[in-house]
Amino acid sequence: MTTNGNQELFNRALHLIPGGVNSPVRAFGSVGGTPRFIKKAKGSRIHDEDGKEYIDFVGSWGPMILGHAHPDILEAIMKTAVNGTSFGAPTAAEVEIAELIVDMVPSAEMARLTSSGTEATMSALRLARGITGRSRFIKFEGCYHGHGDSFLVAAGSGAATHGHPSSPGVPEATANLTLVAPFNDLAAVESLMTAHGDDVAAIFVEPGAGNMGCVPPVPGFLEGLRALCDKHGAMLVFDEVMTGFRVSPNCAQGLLGVKPDLTTLGKIVGGGMPMGVVCGPRELMENFSPTGAVYQAGTLSGNPLSVAAGIALLTKLREDSSSIYSTLDQRGQQLQESWKSALDSQQIPHSWHRVGSMFGLFFTDNTVTNFKEAATADEDLFKRFFHGMLEKGIAIAPSSYEAGFVSLAHSEEDIAITAEAINALEL
Ligand code: HOZ
Numbered sequence: 001m002t003t004n005g006n007q008e009l010f011n012r013a014l015h016l017i018p019g020g021v022n023s024p025v026r027a028f029g030s031v032g033g034t035p036r037f038i039k040k041a042k043g044s045r046i047h048d049e050d051g052k053e054y055i056d057f058v059g060s061w062g063p064m065i066l067g068h069a070h071p072d073i074l075e076a077i078m079k080t081a082v083n084g085t086s087f088g089a090p091t092a093a094e095v096e097i098a099e100l101i102v103d104m105v106p107s108a109e110m111a112r113l114t115s116s117g118t119e120a121t122m123s124a125l126r127l128a129r130g131i132t133g134r135s136r137f138i139k140f141e142g143c144y145h146g147h148g149d150s151f152l153v154a155a156g157s158g159a160a161t162h163g164h165p166s167s168p169g170v171p172e173a174t175a176n177l178t179l180v181a182p183f184n185d186l187a188a189v190e191s192l193m194t195a196h197g198d199d200v201a202a203i204f205v206e207p208g209a210g211n212m213g214c215v216p217p218v219p220g221f222l223e224g225l226r227a228l229c230d231k232h233g234a235m236l237v238f239d240e241v242m243t244g245f246r247v248s249p250n251c252a253q254g255l256l257g258v259k260p261d262l263t264t265l266g267k268i269v270g271g272g273m274p275m276g277v278v279c280g281p282r283e284l285m286e287n288f289s290p291t292g293a294v295y296q297a298g299t300l301s302g303n304p305l306s307v308a309a310g311i312a313l314l315t316k317l318r319e320d321s322s323s324i325y326s327t328l329d330q331r332g333q334q335l336q337e338s339w340k341s342a343l344d345s346q347q348i349p350h351s352w353h354r355v356g357s358m359f360g361l362f363f364t365d366n367t368v369t370n371f372k373e374a375a376t377a378d379e380d381l382f383k384r385f386f387h388g389m390l391e392k393g394i395a396i397a398p399s400s401y402e403a404g405f406v407s408l409a410h411s412e413e414d415i416a417i418t419a420e421a422i423n424a425l426e427l
Contacts, residue, residue: 033387076308080093083304093311104250107280112278113307114276117267125201127285140181142211142212183371186224205225210402212401245269246267252355339361350364361404388426389422
């Protein structure tokens, strides 16, 4: 096999893989240009197939909270691999990671491991429907819960509305069961609940939205969802695939003090290997097969390598939590202040959002609390910013609707370099 640079690899990939990529955002569709094919990564840096190095703020979309190729994680994976990579049978390590999850996630008494965040959200929805005997659920415009049929529904304009398929292949009958409200709009959820509450199995929410950029919940929003679920007998499901162990060692629910019924996890929980989790109280979780009737399964669920990486990462996050999370917050703040001042000095209107080490940058004067407001950001300016930064060796997500991530491996110097790069951009 010949290995070539980014462009040649992309040309070959386009003939072999739809769009040349195995997950669409990677194709640079919204910014144009050639995706960087990554050869290796270490700490805060990634290297592409043209031999160029970048300071990376994507961090595999979140899992690399300690930085790339952290020695503790690599050691755990390698030590585990020599004893076999998959058995289709339970292992001691699965018990160990379940204990860690139950200890760290405030609402969890039991955990079921899956192979991805998408699987976790699909399973959590089935569980909520199975327990309540109801069919509909509510999600928020601009929130993303993986690519299960029921979740691929976009809101129409305006307030809450019935769902329509946003992807061919999602049957309308399925989409019609998904109700959509604007993020942070409690009144819209209340009216959906008034109209359909007796058939709403669950409200699914990213407690800090990370898929329309980074948009935190306004005060009272999550508490209001909790109260509405209690009033109407629906399950509150926090999709913490992005926020889980990122915004605090106890996830967003620990940071914000609102307890969901069910929680989905991914990304950090697998230490950068494929893994998802559904967790919650025993009385709900025991409805999963084989104790309960709600079927859920997977040959590679609880895969030894993913579990080993997850244990190594969660153990470190738990043991050193006060120093890790305060350093992450300081680095996040440094990034925010230095990028803000660089953009201000260029008189570029922007709005910053940050929860610890997760951030969102919108090129707009408007306050951004939901998807429609996020969509007012200047897309062309984002494209110029993205490519200008990439050119200068700084990788951010190739879409303005994605969050950015600072890791423990980002040094103060790394961040200073990125601010200087913004100062030198001609936007
Ligand atoms: N779902 C990710 C964006 N929120 C993209 C994953 C990927 O392309 O690897």
